[in-house]
Amino acid sequence: MNLLPQPMPDLLHIMRASPVIPVIAIDDLDQAVPLARALVAGGIRVLEVTLRTVHGLAAIRAIAEQVPDAILGVGTLTLPEEFAAARDAGAVFGVSPGLTAALIAAARSSGLPLLPGVMTPSEVMAAREAGFRQLKLFPAVPAGGVGMLNAIAGPLADVMFCPTGGISLHTAPQFLACRNVACVGGSWLTPKDALAAGDWARITALASEASALRVG
Structure with a gap:
C-alpha cells in the first residue's frame, strides 16, 4: 500500500x-428515521x-436531514465510488469490512474518515503502515475475540479497535474492558422483529442498556 498516510x-x-x-x-426506508x-x-x-x-444511501440521507x-456513518463500504x-448523502465517517489500496485512495480523495476492517496481525500492520490507527476487528469473534485483542495490545499498542461481529450485550463488557478497544459494533440493538412491529420503545430500551456500558 504505497500511499501517503491518511490522518483521521x-x-x-x-x-x-x-x-x-x-x-x-434498512429493509424498509420508512423505518430509517x-x-x-x-x-x-x-x-x-x-x-x-x-x-x-x-x-442504504437513501436512509443515510433521510437520517442526516431529520435526526441532527x-x-x-456508512457501513459495508466495498467499492471506491461509494465513498x-x-x-454527499450525509455520512461523516465510513466503515469497511476490509482494506485495499483502492479504498484507501477513495477515502483520501473523498475526505471521509474510514474505519477499516482487519482480522490478522499482518492486516493490522498493513493498515497502520497506510496511516490508520483506528480499526475494526472483523469478524471479531472468529478472529479471536478478546484473546486476540489482548495479545496484540503489546506489540501494536498505538492502535485502537472497534470489534464487530458476534458480539452481544452480554459479551460486550468483556471487549470494552480491553485497553485497545474504544467501542464495539453490534446488531443486537435493532432486532428484526422490533423493526417489523415498529416497536421503537423496545429499541430505545436496548439503546439505553448499551449506552450504560463502560469502556475500560
Whole structure:
C-alpha cells in the first residue's frame, strides 16, 4: 500500500462518543428515521447504516436531514465510488469490512474518515503502515475475540479497535474492558422483529442498556 498516510483526527472521538455502534441494515426506508430517533433517545448517537440493502444511501440521507443529533456513518463500504456518494448523502465517517489500496485512495480523495476492517496481525500492520490507527476487528469473534485483542495490545499498542461481529450485550463488557478497544459494533440493538412491529420503545430500551456500558 504505497500511499501517503491518511490522518483521521476525528475518528477516535467519534468512536468514543458511544460504547456501542449499532450496525443497521434498512429493509424498509420508512423505518430509517424513527429507528434513528429511537436509538438517539436511548443515548446511542453514533450510527452505522450499512450499504447491505438498496435503501442504504437513501436512509443515510433521510437520517442526516431529520435526526441532527445522530453521528452518522456508512457501513459495508466495498467499492471506491461509494465513498463520495455516502459523504454527499450525509455520512461523516465510513466503515469497511476490509482494506485495499483502492479504498484507501477513495477515502483520501473523498475526505471521509474510514474505519477499516482487519482480522490478522499482518492486516493490522498493513493498515497502520497506510496511516490508520483506528480499526475494526472483523469478524471479531472468529478472529479471536478478546484473546486476540489482548495479545496484540503489546506489540501494536498505538492502535485502537472497534470489534464487530458476534458480539452481544452480554459479551460486550468483556471487549470494552480491553485497553485497545474504544467501542464495539453490534446488531443486537435493532432486532428484526422490533423493526417489523415498529416497536421503537423496545429499541430505545436496548439503546439505553448499551449506552450504560463502560469502556475500560
